[in-house]
Amino acid sequence: MSNNNQGSKTMGWWGNHKPKNMSFKEWAKKNYSFENVDIKHVALDAALVNFTQGYIACSRTEKTTGKTYVYVKVLFIKWINNPLGNIMVKEIDETMVPRYYKCPERILNLLSPADEISEYPDIQKHINEWRAAAKKYIANCKRWKKVQVGNVVTFEHGFSFAGENLTTFRLSNKKRLHFEPLENSIYDIVHIRKDSIVNSNFSVQ
Numbered sequence: 001m002s003n004n005n006q007g008s009k010t011m012g013w014w015g016n017h018k019p020k021n022m023s024f025k026e027w028a029k030k031n032y033s034f035e036n037v038d039i040k041h042v043a044l045d046a047a048l049v050n051f052t053q054g055y056i057a058c059s060r061t062e063k064t065t066g067k068t069y070v071y072v073k074v075l076f077i078k079w080i081n082n083p084l085g086n087i088m089v090k091e092i093d094e095t096m097v098p099r100y101y102k103c104p105e106r107i108l109n110l111l112s113p114a115d116e117i118s119e120y121p122d123i124q125k126h127i128n129e130w131r132a133a134a135k136k137y138i139a140n141c142k143r144w145k146k147v148q149v150g151n152v153v154t155f156e157h158g159f160s161f162a163g164e165n166l167t168t169f170r171l172s173n174k175k176r177l178h179f180e181p182l183e184n185s186i187y188d189i190v191h192i193r194k195d196s197i198v199n200s201n202f203s204v205q
Contacts, residue, residue, distance in 0.1 A: 012090050013078075013088045013089060013090045014088070014089055014090075014091075015080075015082075015084070015085040015087070015088050015089075016031060016085050016087050016089065017084070017085040017086055017087065018086060018087050024046055024047070024048035024054065025045065025046045025047070027046075027087075028043045028046035028054065028056045029042075029043045029046070031043075032046075032056055032058060032073065037063070038062065038063055038064065039060060039061065039062060039063065040059075040060075040061040040063065041058060041059070041060050041061075042058065042059045043056050043057070043058055044057045044058065044059055044070065044110055045057045045106065045107055045110060046107075047103075047104045047106075047107060048077075049102045049103075049104070050102070051077065051079065052076070052077050052078075053074070053075065053076070053077065053100045053102055054073075054074070054075030054077055054089070055072055055073070055074060055075070055102075055103040055104065055107050056072065056073045056075070056107075057070055057071075057072055057107045057110040057111065058070065058071055058072070058073055069112040069116045069117050070110050070111050070112045071093055071094060071095075071111060071112065071117050071127075072093065072094050072103060072107060072108075072111055073091050073092070073093050074091070074092050074093065074094065074098040074100055074103070075089050075090070075091050076089070076090040076091075076092075076100070077089055094111075094126070094127050094130045094131065095117075095118065095123050095126050095127055096126065097126045097129055097130045098130060101130070101133045101134045101136075101137045101199075102134075102137060103134045105138050108131065108134060108135065108138075111131070114127040114128050114131075137198060137199065140197075140198040140199070140200070140202075141198050143202075143204070144194075144197055144198055146204075147171060147174070147204055148171070148174070149171050149172065149173065149174055150170065150171065151170070151171050151204050151205065152168065152169070152170050152171075152182065152204070152205040153168070153169050153170075153171060153179070153202055153203070153204055153205075154167055154168045154169075154202060154203045154204075154205075155167050155168075155169075155200050155201070155202045156200065156201035156202065157200065157201070159190075159192060159196065161185070161187060161190055162186070164185055164186070164187075166181045166183055166185055166190070167183070168181070168182045168183055169181055169182060169190070169192075170182055172189060176191070177191055177192055177193065177194060177197070178190070178191055179191075179192055
């Protein structure tokens with residue numbers, strides 16, 4: 001990112017400061033909007049997820065051609081206690097298929113089609129792969145909200161518990177994410193993490 005607001009860099013990470021009274025969206029617009037003789041770059045919207053992930057919809061205009069497109073930057077975020085700055089950021093864009101997929105739907109809806117971002121099929125493929133994973137995460141979150149205590153949930157690949165691979169469960173406590181295995185098991189109740197649930201293919205009865 002070519003930006004005069006950028007702070008110090010360390011091994012791919014750069015440091016900055018976000019005041020407590022400044023929202024993450026305001027911080028992103030301040031640090032990811034810039035203009036030079038060749039490019040106008042504007043942060044249109046941003047979201048902070050779980051305090052460790054940032055998603056920024058960025059508009060990039062090439063002044064010589066007038067070409068404009070909107071893409072997403074994904075930020076890995078660490079919070080630190082330092083008088084010179086309280087946030088460390090490592091950024092990657094969707095062309096590199098980041099391993100974080102919790103991008104809000106409102107930001108995905110702002111993005112340009114992959115073929116408007118790059119003319120190269122391999123890069124288009126990477127963009128579409130990441131967006132598909134992000135959309136799957138959103139869809140599974142919506143499906144999970146509808147699951148009720150007593151429903152039977154079957155996971156395509158299952159989960160391993162002390163060597164047991166279990167796929168089918170009855171939800172017994174949604175708040176605590178407790179499940180009753182419906183296959184032969186030494187366990188009466190197991191806990192499955194929310195991220196593991198929504199990152200899996202599952203069916204509900």
